[in-house]
Amino acid sequence: MNAPEKIQGTVENWENGSLGKDVNHVRQAPRELERQIDDAQGMQAISIRLDKELIEKFKQIAKIHGMGYQPLMREALKRFAEAEIKILLAALANASEKSGHNEGKQTVEVQLEDLQQRRVA
Structure with missing residues (x-):
């Protein structure tokens, strides 16, 4: 009987699907190992419901970029959060110029409506 040819464990063979x-x-990793991997990568699994149309759009965009749609969604969310934080911090910095000082500490008060108006503008 002939033994099947062993496929080398190379990056190329993983990428092209030979391995x-x-x-x-296939075996599912034990939950503890999954948790350790997530912790090492700074990841957390969540459950979210999204429009099917939105998921399809992400899949199309991801295909063009040669990546999976979930990593693309992570990147899109990361970019949004970073941009939003910059907008909020800029609004706070601008508001701080108008605020007074209290015992050497700077007090900043910003109304939510002000931030929303700046975001829309």
Whole structure:
């Protein structure tokens, strides 16, 4: 009987699918190992409901960029959050110029409506 040819464990073989696609050799990692991997990567699994149309758009965009749609969604959310933080901090900095000082500490008061108006503008 001939033994099947062993496929080398190279990055190229993982990328082209020679390795890792045979369901006969799939095992789910223990939950503790999954948790350790998530912790090491700074990741947390969440559950979210999204419009099917939005997911399809992300899949199309991801395909063009040669990546998965979930990493693309993570990147989009990260970019949004970073941009939003910059907008809020700029608004706070601008408001602080108009605020007074209290015992050497600067007090900043910003109305939510002011931030929303600046965001829309």
